[in-house]
Amino acid sequence: MILITKFFIPKKFIGLTIWPFILLKNKELRVNKVLINHETIHLKQQLELLVIPFFIWYFLEYLFRLVQYRNSFTAYKNISFERESYANEHNIDYLKSRKLYSFLNYIKTKKV
Numbered sequence: 001m002i003l004i005t006k007f008f009i010p011k012k013f014i015g016l017t018i019w020p021f022i023l024l025k026n027k028e029l030r031v032n033k034v035l036i037n038h039e040t041i042h043l044k045q046q047l048e049l050l051v052i053p054f055f056i057w058y059f060l061e062y063l064f065r066l067v068q069y070r071n072s073f074t075a076y077k078n079i080s081f082e083r084e085s086y087a088n089e090h091n092i093d094y095l096k097s098r099k100l101y102s103f104l105n106y107i108k109t110k111k112v
Contacts, residue, residue: 002030017042019051038089045081045103054081069111080106 022039046054065075083106088094
């Protein structure tokens with residue numbers, strides 16, 4: 001379900017996913033297929049990790065990447081969940097063939 005809200009979404013972002021919702025900053029973003037696909041990939045990741053463990057993992061990996069790269073944006077871009085979503089956001093059919101826990105393939109890759 002897609003909700004439009006300016007609250008809960010950090011300033012530099014236009015969308016956020018908290019299962020079962022995709023939050024967007026404005027209604028025009030609803031037609032952005034790449035963004036919706038990116039956020040839908042996050043829905044799948046959250047569901048397969050039973051939501052709460054997803055956010056714990058996400059936060060801990062962000063902290064690890066922050067120490068590793070010493071830059072908040074670089075840390076965010078290198079979280080395995082984000083790497084998978086960004087790498088496949090243009091492939092609208094990605095979720096049809098995605099295997100469970102595919103984000104694990106993005107843990108040990110080169111810095112983005």
